[in-house]
Amino acid sequence: MRTDVFIAGGGVGGLTLAAKLASRGVHVTIAEQLTKESPVYKGELLQPKTIAILERLGVIDEIEGCGHVIDQLRFQEIHRREGKSPEEINLTELNYSRVASKYDHALMVPHERTKSIIRDKGQTFEEHFHYLGGARFLGFEKGMAKVKQKKETFHIEAKVYIGAEGRSSPTRKAMNADVKRKDYNHHFLTVTMPRPASYTKGKIITTADRFLGLFPLPDNEVRTVYLIKAGEYKTIKEKGLEYLYQAYSELEPELSEGVRTIDDWKKVQLMIPYTYHVDKYYSGNLAIIGDAAHTVHPMAGEGMNLAVQDADVLGELLAWCKENNKNYHEHLHYYEDVRKPRVSSLLHLSHLSALVYSFRFEWWRKIRMRAVQRIYDDDQLHVKQMLNISGLGSWNFNLLDRAIQGSVLPARSKKIKDKTQWKYLFSESEDYPWEKEN
Numbered sequence: 531m532r533t534d535v536f537i538a539g540g541g542v543g544g545l546t547l548a549a550k551l552a553s554r555g556v557h558v559t560i561a562e563q564l565t566k567e568s569p570v571y572k573g574e575l576l577q578p579k580t581i582a583i584l585e586r587l588g589v590i591d592e593i594e595g596c597g598h599v600i601d602q603l604r605f606q607e608i609h610r611r612e613g614k615s616p617e618e619i620n621l622t623e624l625n626y627s628r629v630a631s632k633y634d635h636a637l638m639v640p641h642e643r644t645k646s647i648i649r650d651k652g653q654t655f656e657e658h659f660h661y662l663g664g665a666r667f668l669g670f671e672k673g674m675a676k677v678k679q680k681k682e683t684f685h686i687e688a689k690v691y692i693g694a695e696g697r698s699s700p701t702r703k704a705m706n707a708d709v710k711r712k713d714y715n716h717h718f719l720t721v722t723m724p725r726p727a728s729y730t731k732g733k734i735i736t737t738a739d740r741f742l743g744l745f746p747l748p749d750n751e752v753r754t755v756y757l758i759k760a761g762e763y764k765t766i767k768e769k770g771l772e773y774l775y776q777a778y779s780e781l782e783p784e785l786s787e788g789v790r791t792i793d794d795w796k797k798v799q800l801m802i803p804y805t806y807h808v809d810k811y812y813s814g815n816l817a818i819i820g821d822a823a824h825t826v827h828p829m830a831g832e833g834m835n836l837a838v839q840d841a842d843v844l845g846e847l848l849a850w851c852k853e854n855n856k857n858y859h860e861h862l863h864y865y866e867d868v869r870k871p872r873v874s875s876l877l878h879l880s881h882l883s884a885l886v887y888s889f890r891f892e893w894w895r896k897i898r899m900r901a902v903q904r905i906y907d908d909d910q911l912h913v914k915q916m917l918n919i920s921g922l923g924s925w926n927f928n929l930l931d932r933a934i935q936g937s938v939l940p941a942r943s944k945k946i947k948d949k950t951q952w953k954y955l956f957s958e959s960e961d962y963p964w965e966k967e968n
């Protein structure tokens with residue numbers, strides 16, 4: 531079998547790449563080992579840049595039709611009171627609207643829904659989109675991809691091979707890419723449950739030693755993420771579901787009914803955060819995208835977004851190569867040049883966000899509370915934080931910013947003008963720099 535581009539892995543990254551390529555007349559073959567929806571929870575928060583990419587792919591109406599808008603993230607610090615409603619000691623909010631762009635919100639969309647919308651889009655370009663379900667990529671043999679589907683094993687010859695297999699990637703292995711994994715002192719329990727219709731804002735509720743993240747989904751559901759100590763899962767499970775009911779109700783009484791609909795630990799997923807970033811994104815005519823190349827701490831809700839954003843840049847590059855009769859592998863460096871520094875900076879940002887919630891001391895909570903409040907009080911910090919997580923641009927924090935955030939210096943009263951911000955938004959020539967070669 532022959533194709534222009536072979537993609538191993540039909541997750542959100544592989545599918546976005548495949549749909550984009552097929553829409554531009556590049557013949558693509560994608561091998562996905564699963565035959566049906568994955569039961570494993572994966573990210574649901576689509577950041578503004580991802581929404582822009584999905585709009586360009588022509589699927590924004592479908593995505594918005596099954597998404598819940600998140601325009602604001604609330605950070606609530608409370609004192610827990612057994613058997614009583616918690617006492618609020620601080621409430622801060624961060625607003626996507628501080629980003630000077632029409633993409634001024636995020637969307638919560640069930641992961642498998644996002645995938646099926648993108649896959650359906652790809653399938654509309656049937657001449658160029660070749661999807662192999664239940665097909666496992668085994669590695670390379672004689673310079674070709676070796677794939678097993680049902681009992682049959684066959685080879686696929688392509689001009690370029692893309693690894694989008696997620697955390698365990700045979701393509702990354704074939705590239706000899708270096709992976710150094712970093713672990714954390716905490717894990718998460720995650721489960722979706724019903725929410726009251728009026729409960730619409732993203733919210734992180736914390737005490738000195740507890741953390742509950744709440745992200746509303748459509749259909750009056752809410753994705754919940756509860757932080758536990760690394761290794762504590764078994765002990766918590768032994769305590770029974772009543773432990774979970776009580777823990778959630780004490781932190782967010784509005785969910786005390788919803789949490790009681792969880793009647794089996796099988797519905798609760800353990801999430802073990804860790805990070806890595808490979809030393810190279812391509813080698814010869816092989817390249818990797820998404821979790822095959824980097825895994826990010828889930829705190830900033832970026833993993834899925836990085837995969838889609840990798841796919842966008844690589845897809846535009848490969849389509850341009852095809853349209854301009856350029857050799858694919860001679861131009862793959864552009865993909866790494868654009869994506870690697872952006873991913874590094876988001877990995878760092880997510881790591882810092884994780885540290886903020888990693889220590890269970892009252893004094894640490896006081897520092898955190900002030901630091902988060904400062905982001906809201908100082909407009910430049912607010913704009914930088916939201917711009918960076920949105921993926922639409924990059925404006926680095928400097929020493930002065932950190933001194934203000936750490937309350938060493940007072941917050942600035944100056945509002946950041948949209949015009950000031952525009953120069954930090956990524957332009958088309960920064961996203962797709964090879965186009966100047968023409």
Ligand SMILES: Cc1cc2nc3c(=O)[nH]c(=O)nc-3n(C[C@H](O)[C@H](O)[C@H](O)COP(=O)(O)OP(=O)(O)OC[C@H]3O[C@@H](n4cnc5c(N)ncnc54)[C@H](O)[C@@H]3O)c2cc1C
Nearest residue numbers: 539541542543563572573667695696820821831832833834
């Ligand atoms: C528990 C958990 C929670 C997360 N929470 C968030 C979050 O809140 N926000 C966020 O943005 N991100 C989150 N992420 C991260 C996000 O899910 C990933 O970053 C994103 O799915 C990466 O997309 P991908 O396409 O690179 O890989 P994946 O989504 O992992 O897709 C890889 C695909 O390749 C297939 N595959 C693997 N090996 C082979 C093979 N040999 N042959 C053929 N097919 C193969 C797999 O079946 C899978 O379909 C979370 C991840 C996990 C595991």
